[in-house]
Amino acid sequence: MKMLKKAASVALAAALALSLAACGGDNGGADSRDPDKFYIGGIGPTTGDNAIYGTAVKNGIQLAVDEINEAGGINGYQIEYSFEDDQGDAEKSVNAYNTLKDWGMQMLVGTVTSAPCVAVVEETHADNMFQFTPSATSVDSIQYENAFRMCFSDPAQGVASADYIAENGIAKKIAVIYNSSDPYSSGIRQTFEEEAKSLGLEIAASEAFTADSKTDFSVQIQKAKDAGAELVFLPIYYQEASLILAQADTAGFDPIWFGVDGMDGILSLDGFDASLAEGLMFLTPFTADSEDEKTQTFVADFEEAFGDTPIQFAADAYDCLYVMKEAMEKADVTPDMSISDICDALKTSMTEITIDGLTGTQISWTADGEPSKEPIVVQVEGGKYTVLK
Amino acid sequence: MTKKKKISKQTRSNIITYGIVILAYIIVQTMINTGSISSLMEGLMVPLCIYAILAVSLNLVVGILGELSLGHAGFMCVGAFTSAFFSKCMRGEMQSDGLRFFLALLIGIAAAAVFGLLIGIPVLRLKGDYLAIVTLAFGEIIKNLVNVLYIGKDSAGFHFSTQDVMALDADGTMIISGPQGISGTPRDATFLIGVILVLITLFIVINLTNSRSGRAIMSIRDNRIAAESIGINITKYKLMAFTVSAALAGSAGVLYAHNLSSLTATTNNFGYNQSIMILVFVVLGGIGNIRGSMIAAVILTLLPELLRGLSDYRMLIYAIVLIVMMLFNWAPKAIEWREKYLSFGRKKKEAVK
Numbered sequence: 001m002k003m004l005k006k007a008a009s010v011a012l013a014a015a016l017a018l019s020l021a022a023c024g025g026d027n028g029g030a031d032s033r034d035p036d037k038f039y040i041g042g043i044g045p046t047t048g049d050n051a052i053y054g055t056a057v058k059n060g061i062q063l064a065v066d067e068i069n070e071a072g073g074i075n076g077y078q079i080e081y082s083f084e085d086d087q088g089d090a091e092k093s094v095n096a097y098n099t100l101k102d103w104g105m106q107m108l109v110g111t112v113t114s115a116p117c118v119a120v121v122e123e124t125h126a127d128n129m130f131q132f133t134p135s136a137t138s139v140d141s142i143q144y145e146n147a148f149r150m151c152f153s154d155p156a157q158g159v160a161s162a163d164y165i166a167e168n169g170i171a172k173k174i175a176v177i178y179n180s181s182d183p184y185s186s187g188i189r190q191t192f193e194e195e196a197k198s199l200g201l202e203i204a205a206s207e208a209f210t211a212d213s214k215t216d217f218s219v220q221i222q223k224a225k226d227a228g229a230e231l232v233f234l235p236i237y238y239q240e241a242s243l244i245l246a247q248a249d250t251a252g253f254d255p256i257w258f259g260v261d262g263m264d265g266i267l268s269l270d271g272f273d274a275s276l277a278e279g280l281m282f283l284t285p286f287t288a289d290s291e292d293e294k295t296q297t298f299v300a301d302f303e304e305a306f307g308d309t310p311i312q313f314a315a316d317a318y319d320c321l322y323v324m325k326e327a328m329e330k331a332d333v334t335p336d337m338s339i340s341d342i343c344d345a346l347k348t349s350m351t352e353i354t355i356d357g358l359t360g361t362q363i364s365w366t367a368d369g370e371p372s373k374e375p376i377v378v379q380v381e382g383g384k385y386t387v388l389k
Numbered sequence: 390m391t392k393k394k395k396i397s398k399q400t401r402s403n404i405i406t407y408g409i410v411i412l413a414y415i416i417v418q419t420m421i422n423t424g425s426i427s428s429l430m431e432g433l434m435v436p437l438c439i440y441a442i443l444a445v446s447l448n449l450v451v452g453i454l455g456e457l458s459l460g461h462a463g464f465m466c467v468g469a470f471t472s473a474f475f476s477k478c479m480r481g482e483m484q485s486d487g488l489r490f491f492l493a494l495l496i497g498i499a500a501a502a503v504f505g506l507l508i509g510i511p512v513l514r515l516k517g518d519y520l521a522i523v524t525l526a527f528g529e530i531i532k533n534l535v536n537v538l539y540i541g542k543d544s545a546g547f548h549f550s551t552q553d554v555m556a557l558d559a560d561g562t563m564i565i566s567g568p569q570g571i572s573g574t575p576r577d578a579t580f581l582i583g584v585i586l587v588l589i590t591l592f593i594v595i596n597l598t599n600s601r602s603g604r605a606i607m608s609i610r611d612n613r614i615a616a617e618s619i620g621i622n623i624t625k626y627k628l629m630a631f632t633v634s635a636a637l638a639g640s641a642g643v644l645y646a647h648n649l650s651s652l653t654a655t656t657n658n659f660g661y662n663q664s665i666m667i668l669v670f671v672v673l674g675g676i677g678n679i680r681g682s683m684i685a686a687v688i689l690t691l692l693p694e695l696l697r698g699l700s701d702y703r704m705l706i707y708a709i710v711l712i713v714m715m716l717f718n719w720a721p722k723a724i725e726w727r728e729k730y731l732s733f734g735r736k737k738k739e740a741v742k
Contacts, residue, residue: 047704048657084697089657090649091436095694098429118572118651140572140651181536183569183653190554206553210533 033104037080038073038335040065040324041105042317043096043120044112045088053313057112057134058083059306060317063298066305074325077335080104086111090119097123106339107346109134109320112313114183117141128340130347132324134316137184142369146343148350149369150316150323150359151285154184157260158191160375161233161283166199170281171256173204175229177220177244179236180208188235188260204229209240217244221251231256238266245276261285264312267380280380281388285359286315287378289385298358312359319357326353403595406680407588414584421580433694435648437687438583439641442590444670444686445679446637449594451668452677453603454630455610456516460508460524461638462663463531464501466654468639469646470535470565472497473574476647477564478542480575490577494643501639502632504531509631513624528664535654540565570653571646578647586644587683590637594679597633606630673714 033039042061044054065081073079082103084096093116100108108124108131111117117136124131125144133141137154141147152160165171174196179185186208193203204227207220221244224232232248232255234241241263248254259266259282267274288299288309298318302310310318324346331349333342347367354364360373377388417434420426443465450458472493483489512523539550543561554566565571597603605626608616617623646652656662666689674685692710696703717723 046701085703087657089655090651090653091645091658094432094649095429095436096697098427098432099694099697101428115570115651115653115655119649122576122650138569138572181533181568183567186553186567187569193553210536212533 033335034080035336037078038328039080039082039104039106040321041097041100041103041108041110042081042083043086043093043100043108043110043116044083046083046085048087048089050088050113052311053135054085054088054112056311056313057110057317059302059308060134060310060314061109061321063302063305063314064318064321067301068321068325074328075332075334086116088113088116090116092116093120094123101127105129106335106342107324108132109317109324111136114138114141118143121147128343130339130343132320134320135313138187145347145367145369147369148365148371150320150371151312152261152373152375153370154187155191156370157283157375158188158193158235159195161188161235161258161260162192162195162199162201164283164375164377165231165233165258166196166201170258171201171229171231173202173228173230174233175205175207175224175227175231175255176203176233176235177207177209177217177224178234179211179214179240181210181212182236184262185235189233192233192235214240215243217247218251220244221248221253224255225251225253229255231258234259234263237262238264238269242266242269242272242276245280246273249276256281258282261312264288267383267385268309274380274383277380278383281377283375283377284312285373285375286312287376287385287387290387294356295358315358319355319359319363322357323350323353323355323363326355399599402680406591406595406683409680410584410587410591410683414580418580429694433691434580435578435583435644437690438580438587439644439648440667440670440686440690441587441683442641442644443638443667444674444682445587445590445594446634446641447667448671448674448677448679448682449597449630449634449637451671452675452679452682453594453598453610454606454627456513456627456631457518457521457668458524458631458634459521459661459664459668460526460528460531461634461667462659462661463524463528464505464635464638465642465645465663466528466531466535466659467504468497468501468642469652469659470571470642470654471500472643473571473646473652474540474564476574476577477571480573486575486577489575490582490647493577493647494640497643497646498636498639501642502636505632505635505639506628509628509635513627513631525661525664528659528661532654532656532659535565535570535659536568538565539563539567568653570651572651574646574650574652576647576650578644583644586640590640591679591683593633593637597630598679602626602629669711673711673718675718 042058044057045051046054046058061081065079068074069078082100084099086093086096093111097120108129110133111120112135114136117133118140121131121141121144125146128146131147134150136149137151139153142149176189178189196203205224207223209220234257241259257280261284263282264284264287266277299310302314327346327349330353331345333345350365351367354362357363363371363373365371378385379388421431443461447461450456475496476489476493479489508527512520515523537551539554541548541561541563554563605621608621609623609626670686670689671682674681693703693707696706699706
């Protein structure tokens with residue numbers, strides 16, 4: 001009996017170890033791939049706190065892929081597309097990347113958020129796979145030559161905002177309210193303040209809040225008011241910004257408000273009194289209300305397909321696909337090339353193309369992966385976005 | 390005679406626990422070498438080791454000491470950030486990567502142990518719900534502290550700030566930059582190191598449990614007053630269990646930091662979500678059952694990844710599986726059913742006796 005139990009335990013342990021090892025044991029990715037198709041993968045948070053951004057990117061890519069496939073594909077080859085959830089977490093993101101690799105991915109559009117992107121770019125660099133992030137803004141997220149980005153980097157946004165304010169003489173005394181627990185927000189704030197100081201603007205107050213305390217801003221608003229700020233710079237997302245605008249109104253504080261691309265979407269926020277945002281200026285590559293024909297078509301198609309107005313993340317992702325199409329056509333990439341060869345070909349052709357997209361005109365890339373495009377400043381006037389520059 | 394038999398039974402159980410780990414390692418390593426394993430599984434091996442270590446170490450506090458701690462991810466965070474800090478500073482300055490990782494490991498473990506000791510002294514005066522809430526708060530404090538910490542290094546030495554990135558000389562680099570955390574940590578963690586750490590963790594926890602100190606710790610759990618009355622130094626033994634557990638969590642943090650090149654402190658990796666997740670491993674695997682918590686950690690880490698095929702329903706199915714497993718393991722009716730119909734249950738144990 002005792003022997004039996006011993007044997008049973010050992011057998012059980014072996015079975016466990018085996019089942020552990022056998023889980024998803026097929027390594028068929030590369031072999032089961034259809035040789036006449038490009039396999040493009042996407043990674044982003046479709047669940048969790050940042051789900052709104054991940055879902056927008058997922059849908060943006062989907063729309064572009066459907067359009068490209070309908071129009072005959074890239075170099076005559078159709079695109080297969082798969083999107084994996086990473087919950088905005090670096091560790092999960094690497095898992096998502098490995099899952100996509102097993103699926104047969106040849107090029108990656110992602111990741112959506114910065115911290116996971118830093119982790120994933122390490123992997124794509126090791127595999128020499130082409131990576132194109134629509135929206136990861138931190139500097140490190142495209143630190144290798146195989147990675148490119150569609151959006152502005154954090155420093156670029158901070159510098160552009162400060163330059164715009166100084167050049168147009170909008171204000172001299174500036175207060176900043178930012179989210180210190182968010183890399184995006186604190187990253188922009190840092191370069192903004194550096195640039196503002198070097199341009200002779202005065203930072204009268206710089207007040208932080210964190211993700212755990214983002215409902216009551218009375219202290220920050222009061223400090224900005226006491227410091228006599230003419231302009232308040234808000235490098236944050238529109239959800240918190242809407243609260244700040246409402247609470248400042250109650251406190252009788254009415255400076256010029258200036259935001260960055262996270263502000264896009266504030267007018268369509270449920271329960272927000274749009275008149276509070278009157279005069280608000282922000283820097284953005286894309287607004288859904290733009291009169292431009294290309295944008296109008298994109299917004300209409302997106303709304304039809306997903307029943308939702310696209311935010312700039314969707315536009316960035318949509319542009320990514322068309323940029324890749326352009327680069328792949330330029331380099332004559334075919335699906336039978338190895339992942340590494342595709343990457344090397346695209347690395348060169350990416351720096352040679354110039355493209356007009358939804359998020360900018362005459363966009364080109366340098367070898368370090370940064371796009372050069374002109375930011376647009378929009379202002380809210382009469383409940384609508386008006387393009388200033 | 391009976392005593393001898395009992396000891397050997399214990400030893401056998403331990404050998405099985407170690408055996409599972411070694412066997413799993415050998416099988417997986419062979420599969421990696423022959424290339425018959427998916428990239429996903431290969432990439433998951435180090436995280437599996439990390440969660441197994443965390444689950445086993447928390448079991449020491451929850452199962453053996455009998456106190457509920459909800460701040461385990463906080464100790465992991467301390468280990469991760471101190472070791473990543475060291476590795477980032479020393480990257481390129483030390484010849485041997487192995488030695489650098491070993492030192493980083495020691496530093497991470499030591500830092501987590503110190504924090505465990507410092508937190509333990511005031512906190513262990515509490516018990517039950519109070520202890521749980523204070524440890525929960527501790528975990529959050531650590532996470533938030535890391536998020537406002539800016540440390541840079543240049544030729545003039547280290548610069549600290551809790552406000553923003555300070556001006557550094559031309560040759561300076563930022564090491565920790567607030568919410569952006571540490572990026573560019575060398576990826577030194579390998580599956581082999583992970584498995585060795587799991588084995589060391591098991592060795593420490595199992596031997597501590599079976600030692601004189603371990604029996605003292607368990608006596609505190611079973612009856613504090615009785616233990617005190619026979620002269621057991623309650624504070625000492627409680628602190629011992631708490632500190633060892635924190636140090637082991639720190640080693641898991643070191644592995645975590647050196648497995649990814651970007652390290653940020655968020656709710657999901659070092660906040661209460663993670664602490665609760667580790668507690669779920671322990672409860673599901675069996676409070677006080679070392680082997681069980683290790684297996685539960687492996688299964689629950691694998692599950693959401695293997696369910697990726699279900700896309701949007703993934704987390705829903707995961708939650709349902711969690712509930713079903715919990716019921717199957719712990720509901721009295723389910724235990725009764727298992728005893729009746731499954732060959733390996735409590736009944737069989739009784740039959741052996």
